[in-house]
Amino acid sequence: DQQVKQNSxxxxxxxxxxxxxxxxYTNSMFDYxxxxxxYPAEGPTFLISISSIKDKxxxxxxxxxxxxxxxxxxxxxxxxxxxxxxxxFCAATDRDDKIIFGKGTRLxxxx
Amino acid sequence: xxxxxxxxxxxxxxxxxQVTLSCSPISGHRSVSWYxxxxxxxxQFLFEYFSETQRNKGNFxxxxxxxxxxxxxxxxxxSTLELGDSALYLCASSSTSGAxxxxxxxxxxxxxx
Numbered sequence: 001d002q003q004v005k006q007n008s009x010x011x012x013x014x015x016x017x018x019x020x021x022x023x024x025y026t027n028s029m030f031d032y033x034x035x036x037x038x039y040p041a042e043g044p045t046f047l048i049s050i051s052s053i054k055d056k057x058x059x060x061x062x063x064x065x066x067x068x069x070x071x072x073x074x075x076x077x078x079x080x081x082x083x084x085x086x087x088x089f090c091a092a093t094d095r096d097d098k099i100i101f102g103k104g105t106r107l108x109x110x111x
Numbered sequence: 112x113x114x115x116x117x118x119x120x121x122x123x124x125x126x127x128x129q130v131t132l133s134c135s136p137i138s139g140h141r142s143v144s145w146y147x148x149x150x151x152x153x154x155q156f157l158f159e160y161f162s163e164t165q166r167n168k169g170n171f172x173x174x175x176x177x178x179x180x181x182x183x184x185x186x187x188x189x190s191t192l193e194l195g196d197s198a199l200y201l202c203a204s205s206s207t208s209g210a211x212x213x214x215x216x217x218x219x220x221x222x223x224x
Contacts, residue, residue, distance in 0.1 A: 032211075044203075046212045096167065097208060098167045100156065101153055101156070103154075
Protein backbone atom coordinates (compact mmCIF):
# COMPACT_ATOMS: atom_id res chain seq x y z
CA ASP A 1 0.00 0.00 0.00
CA GLN A 2 1.52 3.29 -1.09
CA GLN A 3 1.73 5.81 1.72
CA VAL A 4 2.89 8.65 -0.53
CA LYS A 5 1.09 9.01 -3.83
CA GLN A 6 1.84 11.15 -6.81
CA ASN A 7 -1.12 10.40 -9.00
CA SER A 8 0.06 12.27 -12.09
CA UNK A 9 2.90 10.41 -13.81
CA UNK A 10 3.53 13.39 -16.05
CA UNK A 11 2.60 17.04 -16.47
CA UNK A 12 3.20 19.52 -19.31
CA UNK A 13 3.28 23.26 -18.65
CA UNK A 14 3.99 26.23 -20.87
CA UNK A 15 7.19 28.13 -20.09
CA UNK A 16 6.43 31.13 -17.90
CA UNK A 17 3.23 29.64 -16.46
CA UNK A 18 2.75 28.04 -13.05
CA UNK A 19 3.55 24.34 -12.54
CA UNK A 20 1.62 22.61 -9.77
CA UNK A 21 2.73 19.17 -8.67
CA UNK A 22 0.54 17.28 -6.26
CA UNK A 23 1.19 14.67 -3.63
CA UNK A 24 -1.19 12.81 -1.29
CA TYR A 25 -0.29 10.78 1.75
CA THR A 26 -2.13 8.35 3.95
CA ASN A 27 -0.07 8.20 7.14
CA SER A 28 -1.11 10.88 9.63
CA MET A 29 2.14 10.26 11.54
CA PHE A 30 4.21 11.88 8.80
CA ASP A 31 5.65 15.07 10.21
CA TYR A 32 8.10 16.30 7.60
CA UNK A 33 7.76 16.52 3.85
CA UNK A 34 10.32 17.09 1.13
CA UNK A 35 10.45 17.59 -2.62
CA UNK A 36 13.31 16.37 -4.73
CA UNK A 37 14.07 16.97 -8.40
CA UNK A 38 15.82 14.43 -10.59
CA TYR A 39 17.46 14.84 -13.98
CA PRO A 40 18.31 11.76 -16.08
CA ALA A 41 21.56 10.05 -15.12
CA GLU A 42 21.81 12.07 -11.89
CA GLY A 43 20.73 11.44 -8.34
CA PRO A 44 17.79 13.43 -6.93
CA THR A 45 18.57 16.86 -5.54
CA PHE A 46 16.76 18.44 -2.64
CA LEU A 47 14.40 21.29 -3.54
CA ILE A 48 12.31 22.35 -0.59
CA SER A 49 10.78 20.94 2.56
CA ILE A 50 8.01 21.69 5.02
CA SER A 51 7.34 20.68 8.58
CA SER A 52 3.87 19.53 9.58
CA ILE A 53 3.55 22.53 11.88
CA LYS A 54 3.52 24.84 8.88
CA ASP A 55 1.18 25.14 5.93
CA LYS A 56 3.45 26.98 3.51
CA UNK A 57 7.13 27.31 2.77
CA UNK A 58 8.61 29.45 0.05
CA UNK A 59 12.05 29.48 -1.56
CA UNK A 60 12.42 31.66 -4.63
CA UNK A 61 10.27 30.29 -7.42
CA UNK A 62 9.31 27.23 -5.36
CA UNK A 63 6.50 27.14 -2.82
CA UNK A 64 5.22 24.09 -1.01
CA UNK A 65 1.73 24.05 0.50
CA UNK A 66 0.61 21.53 3.10
CA UNK A 67 -3.03 20.75 3.84
CA UNK A 68 -2.93 18.38 6.81
CA UNK A 69 -6.66 17.81 7.00
CA UNK A 70 -6.69 16.67 3.38
CA UNK A 71 -3.32 14.90 3.72
CA UNK A 72 -2.22 16.73 0.62
CA UNK A 73 0.76 18.77 -0.37
CA UNK A 74 1.62 20.59 -3.53
CA UNK A 75 4.69 22.16 -5.08
CA UNK A 76 4.20 25.35 -7.05
CA UNK A 77 6.86 26.54 -9.47
CA UNK A 78 6.37 30.01 -10.85
CA UNK A 79 7.35 31.05 -13.40
CA UNK A 80 8.24 27.69 -14.94
CA UNK A 81 11.51 27.58 -16.82
CA UNK A 82 12.95 25.05 -19.33
CA UNK A 83 15.48 23.85 -16.74
CA UNK A 84 12.59 22.79 -14.51
CA UNK A 85 11.89 19.85 -16.84
CA UNK A 86 12.70 16.86 -14.64
CA UNK A 87 11.11 14.19 -12.47
CA UNK A 88 9.84 15.50 -9.13
CA PHE A 89 9.60 13.23 -6.11
CA CYS A 90 7.55 13.96 -3.05
CA ALA A 91 8.82 12.37 0.18
CA ALA A 92 7.61 12.13 3.76
CA THR A 93 9.16 11.06 7.04
CA ASP A 94 7.54 9.76 10.18
CA ARG A 95 8.69 9.92 13.78
CA ASP A 96 10.79 6.82 13.24
CA ASP A 97 12.64 8.85 10.61
CA LYS A 98 11.83 6.41 7.84
CA ILE A 99 11.60 8.26 4.52
CA ILE A 100 8.94 7.25 2.01
CA PHE A 101 9.05 8.54 -1.56
CA GLY A 102 6.28 8.83 -4.11
CA LYS A 103 6.73 7.38 -7.58
CA GLY A 104 7.47 10.77 -9.10
CA THR A 105 5.89 13.13 -11.62
CA ARG A 106 7.69 13.96 -14.86
CA LEU A 107 7.36 17.68 -15.58
CA UNK A 108 7.78 18.91 -19.17
CA UNK A 109 8.15 22.63 -19.67
CA UNK A 110 7.01 23.52 -23.18
CA UNK A 111 8.61 26.41 -25.10
CA UNK B 112 33.06 19.71 -0.61
CA UNK B 113 33.02 16.65 -2.82
CA UNK B 114 29.58 15.15 -3.36
CA UNK B 115 28.36 11.65 -2.74
CA UNK B 116 30.18 9.14 -4.90
CA UNK B 117 29.03 5.69 -5.89
CA UNK B 118 31.00 2.91 -7.52
CA UNK B 119 30.66 1.31 -9.91
CA UNK B 120 28.32 3.43 -12.04
CA UNK B 121 27.21 0.51 -14.19
CA UNK B 122 27.20 -3.20 -13.55
CA UNK B 123 25.95 -6.24 -15.41
CA UNK B 124 25.49 -9.48 -13.51
CA UNK B 125 23.76 -12.78 -14.15
CA UNK B 126 21.03 -14.38 -12.10
CA UNK B 127 22.26 -16.13 -8.99
CA UNK B 128 25.38 -14.01 -8.64
CA GLN B 129 25.98 -11.57 -5.85
CA VAL B 130 26.99 -7.92 -6.08
CA THR B 131 28.48 -5.28 -3.81
CA LEU B 132 27.92 -1.60 -4.37
CA SER B 133 29.89 1.14 -2.68
CA CYS B 134 28.98 4.63 -1.49
CA SER B 135 31.20 7.37 -0.12
CA PRO B 136 29.19 10.08 1.63
CA ILE B 137 29.94 13.77 1.80
CA SER B 138 32.76 14.42 4.24
CA GLY B 139 31.37 14.81 7.74
CA HIS B 140 28.07 13.10 6.97
CA ARG B 141 27.41 10.12 9.21
CA SER B 142 24.12 8.95 7.77
CA VAL B 143 23.95 6.89 4.59
CA SER B 144 20.69 5.64 3.09
CA TRP B 145 20.18 3.33 0.16
CA TYR B 146 17.29 3.38 -2.31
CA UNK B 147 16.20 1.28 -5.24
CA UNK B 148 14.66 3.10 -8.19
CA UNK B 149 12.66 1.24 -10.81
CA UNK B 150 10.30 2.70 -13.43
CA UNK B 151 7.22 1.09 -11.91
CA UNK B 152 7.93 1.62 -8.22
CA UNK B 153 9.77 4.91 -8.04
CA UNK B 154 12.24 5.36 -5.19
CA GLN B 155 12.02 2.67 -2.53
CA PHE B 156 13.89 2.87 0.73
CA LEU B 157 16.25 -0.03 1.44
CA PHE B 158 18.00 0.90 4.68
CA GLU B 159 19.78 3.63 6.57
CA TYR B 160 23.05 3.46 8.45
CA PHE B 161 24.20 5.98 11.01
CA SER B 162 27.52 5.69 12.81
CA GLU B 163 27.95 2.08 11.63
CA THR B 164 24.53 1.00 12.93
CA GLN B 165 21.50 0.17 10.84
CA ARG B 166 18.80 2.60 12.00
CA ASN B 167 15.99 1.81 9.63
CA LYS B 168 15.10 -0.85 7.13
CA GLY B 169 12.62 -0.95 4.27
CA ASN B 170 10.56 -3.88 3.07
CA PHE B 171 13.15 -5.78 1.09
CA UNK B 172 14.13 -9.46 1.42
CA UNK B 173 17.15 -10.54 3.40
CA UNK B 174 19.14 -10.90 0.16
CA UNK B 175 19.66 -7.15 0.45
CA UNK B 176 22.13 -6.21 3.15
CA UNK B 177 24.45 -3.41 3.94
CA UNK B 178 27.07 -2.12 6.28
CA UNK B 179 28.81 1.08 7.18
CA UNK B 180 32.43 1.52 8.06
CA UNK B 181 34.02 3.79 10.65
CA UNK B 182 34.80 6.37 7.95
CA UNK B 183 31.06 6.44 7.10
CA UNK B 184 31.57 4.75 3.74
CA UNK B 185 28.85 2.23 3.10
CA UNK B 186 28.44 -0.91 1.04
CA UNK B 187 25.30 -2.63 -0.10
CA UNK B 188 25.26 -6.29 -1.00
CA UNK B 189 22.66 -8.22 -2.95
CA SER B 190 22.99 -11.98 -3.00
CA THR B 191 21.39 -14.53 -5.32
CA LEU B 192 20.47 -11.88 -7.87
CA GLU B 193 17.11 -12.03 -9.61
CA LEU B 194 16.04 -10.37 -12.85
CA GLY B 195 13.78 -8.07 -10.84
CA ASP B 196 16.78 -6.64 -9.02
CA SER B 197 17.69 -4.71 -12.16
CA ALA B 198 17.39 -1.10 -11.09
CA LEU B 199 19.18 2.11 -10.28
CA TYR B 200 20.57 1.95 -6.75
CA LEU B 201 20.95 5.34 -5.15
CA CYS B 202 22.86 6.24 -2.05
CA ALA B 203 22.17 9.41 -0.08
CA SER B 204 24.08 10.98 2.77
CA SER B 205 23.01 13.35 5.46
CA SER B 206 24.63 15.03 8.43
CA THR B 207 21.83 13.81 10.70
CA SER B 208 19.87 10.62 10.83
CA GLY B 209 16.40 10.33 9.36
CA ALA B 210 14.36 13.40 8.54
CA UNK B 211 16.01 16.23 6.74
CA UNK B 212 17.77 17.02 3.55
CA UNK B 213 19.66 14.20 1.90
CA UNK B 214 22.32 14.48 -0.76
CA UNK B 215 22.17 11.81 -3.41
CA UNK B 216 24.91 10.20 -5.43
CA UNK B 217 24.53 9.54 -9.16
CA UNK B 218 23.56 5.92 -8.59
CA UNK B 219 24.73 2.52 -9.75
CA UNK B 220 22.78 1.05 -12.66
CA UNK B 221 22.56 -2.71 -12.08
CA UNK B 222 21.40 -4.96 -14.89
CA UNK B 223 20.73 -8.61 -14.12
CA UNK B 224 20.56 -10.94 -17.12
